[in-house]
Amino acid sequence: MxxxxxxxxxxxxxxxxxxxxxxxxxxxxQELALDPRGFAADLWKEVATLGWPGLLVPIELGGSGGxxxxxxxxxxxMGRACVxxxxxxxxxxxxxxxxxxxxxxxxxxxxxxxxxxxxxTLAVLEESGRLDPDVLALPVSAPGRLAGRKLFxxxxxxxxxxxxxGRAAAGPTALLLPMNRPxxxxxxxxxxxxxxxxxxxxADVETGPDDLLGAPGGGxxxxxxxxxxxxxxxxxEMAGAAQRVLELCVEHARGRVxxxxxxxxxxxxxxxxxxxxxxxxxxxxxTWEAAWTLEAGRPEAAAAVAAAKAYCAEAALRxxxxxxxIMGAIGYSEEHPLHLFxxxxxxxxxxxxxxxxxxxxxxxxxxxx
Amino acid sequence: xxxxxxxxxxxxxxxxxxxxxxQPPDTFAEDGTDAxxxxxxxxxxxxxxxxxxxxxSMAWPREHGGQARPMGYLLILLEELAAAGAPFGxxxxxxxxxxxxxxxxxxxxxxxxxxxxxxxEATFWQGYSEPDAGSDLLALKTRARLExxxxxxxxxxxxxxxxxxxxxxxxxxxxxxxxxxxxGLSMLVVDNRxxxxxxxxxxxxxxxVYHYEIFMDGVRVPRxxxxxxPGEGFAQLLKGLDTDRFxxxxxxxxxLRRILGxxxxxxxxxxxxxxxxxRRLAHAATEIAALRALFLRAAWLIERGRPATGxxxxxxxxxxxxGQRVLSMGMxxxxxxxxxxxGSRWAxxxxxxxxxxxxxxxxxxxxxxxxxxxxxIAVRALGLPAEPRARA
Numbered sequence: 001m002x003x004x005x006x007x008x009x010x011x012x013x014x015x016x017x018x019x020x021x022x023x024x025x026x027x028x029x030q031e032l033a034l035d036p037r038g039f040a041a042d043l044w045k046e047v048a049t050l051g052w053p054g055l056l057v058p059i060e061l062g063g064s065g066g067x068x069x070x071x072x073x074x075x076x077x078m079g080r081a082c083v084x085x086x087x088x089x090x091x092x093x094x095x096x097x098x099x100x101x102x103x104x105x106x107x108x109x110x111x112x113x114x115x116x117x118x119x120x121t122l123a124v125l126e127e128s129g130r131l132d133p134d135v136l137a138l139p140v141s142a143p144g145r146l147a148g149r150k151l152f153x154x155x156x157x158x159x160x161x162x163x164x165x166g167r168a169a170a171g172p173t174a175l176l177l178p179m180n181r182p183x184x185x186x187x188x189x190x191x192x193x194x195x196x197x198x199x200x201x202x203a204d205v206e207t208g209p210d211d212l213l214g215a216p217g218g219g220x221x222x223x224x225x226x227x228x229x230x231x232x233x234x235x236x237e238m239a240g241a242a243q244r245v246l247e248l249c250v251e252h253a254r255g256r257v258x259x260x261x262x263x264x265x266x267x268x269x270x271x272x273x274x275x276x277x278x279x280x281x282x283x284x285x286x287t288w289e290a291a292w293t294l295e296a297g298r299p300e301a302a303a304a305v306a307a308a309k310a311y312c313a314e315a316a317l318r319x320x321x322x323x324x325x326i327m328g329a330i331g332y333s334e335e336h337p338l339h340l341f342x343x344x345x346x347x348x349x350x351x352x353x354x355x356x357x358x359x360x361x362x363x364x365x366x367x368x369x
Numbered sequence: 370x371x372x373x374x375x376x377x378x379x380x381x382x383x384x385x386x387x388x389x390x391x392q393p394p395d396t397f398a399e400d401g402t403d404a405x406x407x408x409x410x411x412x413x414x415x416x417x418x419x420x421x422x423x424x425x426s427m428a429w430p431r432e433h434g435g436q437a438r439p440m441g442y443l444l445i446l447l448e449e450l451a452a453a454g455a456p457f458g459x460x461x462x463x464x465x466x467x468x469x470x471x472x473x474x475x476x477x478x479x480x481x482x483x484x485x486x487x488x489x490e491a492t493f494w495q496g497y498s499e500p501d502a503g504s505d506l507l508a509l510k511t512r513a514r515l516e517x518x519x520x521x522x523x524x525x526x527x528x529x530x531x532x533x534x535x536x537x538x539x540x541x542x543x544x545x546x547x548x549x550x551x552x553g554l555s556m557l558v559v560d561n562r563x564x565x566x567x568x569x570x571x572x573x574x575x576x577x578v579y580h581y582e583i584f585m586d587g588v589r590v591p592r593x594x595x596x597x598x599p600g601e602g603f604a605q606l607l608k609g610l611d612t613d614r615f616x617x618x619x620x621x622x623x624x625l626r627r628i629l630g631x632x633x634x635x636x637x638x639x640x641x642x643x644x645x646x647x648r649r650l651a652h653a654a655t656e657i658a659a660l661r662a663l664f665l666r667a668a669w670l671i672e673r674g675r676p677a678t679g680x681x682x683x684x685x686x687x688x689x690x691x692g693q694r695v696l697s698m699g700m701x702x703x704x705x706x707x708x709x710x711x712g713s714r715w716a717x718x719x720x721x722x723x724x725x726x727x728x729x730x731x732x733x734x735x736x737x738x739x740x741x742x743x744x745x746i747a748v749r750a751l752g753l754p755a756e757p758r759a760r761a
Contacts, residue, residue, distance in 0.1 A: 001371060001372060001374075001669065002370065003370055003666060069370055250753065261757075262753075264751075264753035265754040270744055270748070270753050271744070271747065274743035274746035274751070277751060278686060281663055281666060281679075281683060282659040282662060282683070285659075285662035285666040286662040291370070292373070293372075296373060298373075307655040307658045308658075311655040311658070311659045315659070359655070362654050363647050363650065365654075366650065366651065367637070368637065368650060368651070369637045
């Protein structure tokens with residue numbers, strides 16, 4: 001057992017924390033959340049020069065060929081700073097799927113993703129709201145024509161490419177389309193989390209055989225591992241955000257004086273903070289353990305990731321919700337960052353499978369018939 | 370980052386499993402109640418069997434007859450034993466006291482007691498709490514005064530686990546009569562056979578005896594049967610408390626995983642396809658996994674000699690509260706059968722759930738209440754100001 005971060009991971013954590021503190025303070029997060037088309041283009045460009053979007057892109061395609069653990073080290077820091085944007089969708093989930101799929105189109109796109117010049121999103125969910133290959137309705141064929149709609153597509157306003165999962169005769173099938181393909185329209189969904197989610201309308205979109213990502217019928221096999229990496233990244237993001245909420249609460253409890261002493265000197269507040277600590281630490285290390293199972297190719301990896309995602313969603317939300325009580329009235333105001341973390345955790349909990357979906361994976365893994 | 374076992378560790382885990390297969394836990398005579406922490410019943414026979422394999426002393430330095438194995442081996446041993454439901458009740462006490470004796474015990478203690486521990490012939494009870502000193506442990510009244518080569522010990526301890534069937538106790542006593550609070554305390558090692566010891570059982574709400582009350586009346590303890598220097602008992606206690614909390618709870622995750630396995634079996638046969646039960650069991654599985662991860666984190670910090678008080682207390686709180694939730698869930702899933710005791714004709718899952726459920730209500734009290742743990746986390750790990758003490 002060795003629960004220490006590698007040297008490069010520590011460097012990544014330190015440089016990310018310093019950079020994000022400076023470039024992405026809560027006021028910036030707030031501003032981006034309130035703007036329906038908010039996107040920190042300057043920050044994206046800056047982190048691209050540092051190689052962040054190419055972290056998981058193979059070296060021969062212009063990335064740094066990092067491990068999922070490297071990505072998590074970064075994402076934890078992004079969660080701590082509540083950084084919005086397409087990083088996890090494009091640089092973790094789409095990048096994993098494209099790397100796995102291979103083929104000319106993917107291999108052309110990946111170097112551009114690594115440079116941050118292009119951004120790739122995913123269109124998977126439909127009106128059922130369920131991340132389940134069996135309920136996919138959108139008929140796809142390539143060559144052919146697409147007609148239908150996808151929901152909860154993240155960052156479609158800044159994405160240049162989209163992976164669309166639909167149903168072909170052979171089963172779930174993935175396509176890789178440029179966002180400017182005629183017939184694709186993105187309409188923003190008005191979400192309280194401040195995340196940029198879209199309805200993607202596909203009106204008679206022409207597809208060619210070249211648009212296929214992976215084999216017909218192999219779409220879910222391709223996307224499931226990528227979504228697993230995404231679930232892990234969201235877990236780390238939530239753990240990072242919860243860690244910051246704990247820090248904000250402890251700072252507040254130390255400094256806020258009522259009845260002649262800091263409120264953190266009263267057991268009612270102390271015990272609430274202690275519970276936050278328990279939730280943050282357990283969520284964080286469960287996530288890192290799951291990351292290890294994935295990297296080590298352990299047979300229990302799928303269940304471990306599912307358990308981490310379900311647990312982090314619950315524990316991090318508990319931290320945010322309890323945080324509101326510790327923080328008192330100031331935490332209820334829009335200018336205080338607490339609600340940004342709370343909403344980021346809500347959004348992350350939904351992405352790459354909600355708790356119900358992941359608990360079903362866990363249920364099968366513990367032997368429930 | 371690596372959460373896995375090395376080849377040598379894996380070989381040791383296999384060795385423990387092979388032992389448990391060759392000599393199934395239920396073939397060993399039990400002589401004390403299972404307190405529900407996951408370490409099973411108290412069994413001298415099983416403790417001796419562990420000793421025969423050299424496992425009780427494997428982490429000791431070689432000069433004390435150990436094999437100088439790293440702490441990871443103890444974790445493996447405890448996890449494997451708990452997963453199998455083995456009766457290793459006295460084990461964590463043996464590990465803790467032998468560690469204290471090696472670090473802080475006199476030569477006499479090392480010579481007299483360590484060989485017995487290694488063979489599984491010495492087991493221990495802790496004499497900390499008193500009738501008027503519970504969460505406020507420093508209000509203790511037990512006293513020892515030096516008379517020639519002996520401490521003369523007078524006082525009363527309570528809630529000491531297995532004290533009536535163990536061989537030695539570690540007793541916290543005030544040895545400087547002029548001292549108050551955390552000064553002037555000493556940790557004495559007391560042989561149960563000494564004249565003046567009166568150990569009386571306390572029947573618990575389970576109907577069985579696990580705790581004892583100990584009356585000490587002029588008990589003469591040899592002068593060098595002290596852990597650390599006289600007057601340094603509080604330091605011994607603090608050092609011990611963190612590790613007690615860790616070693617006394619670390620097997621709760623594999624234990625709860627075993628209980629969960631029983632409940633999965635039950636739901637599969639008695640209520641297959643029940644969506645609510647399914648969701649609850651899966652949810653509990655995620656919490657048990659998170660508990661284990663928290664213990665591993667604490668273990669990593671302990672092994673590296675880094676401060677781990679917050680992590681250990683958090684893991685203890687979580688272990689004991691999660692245990693109550695899992696066993697409460699078990700009671701609900703079993704419906705009317707839940708209350709039937711082990712051995713009764715219609716009992717489900719061998720009646721294990723009702724006993725473990727009952728014991729779980731003591732766990733958030735023992736070893737420092739959950740309230741004490743939370744205060745410890747807040748003050749010592751998060752740096753929040755301590756509550757002012759009431760003036761005596």
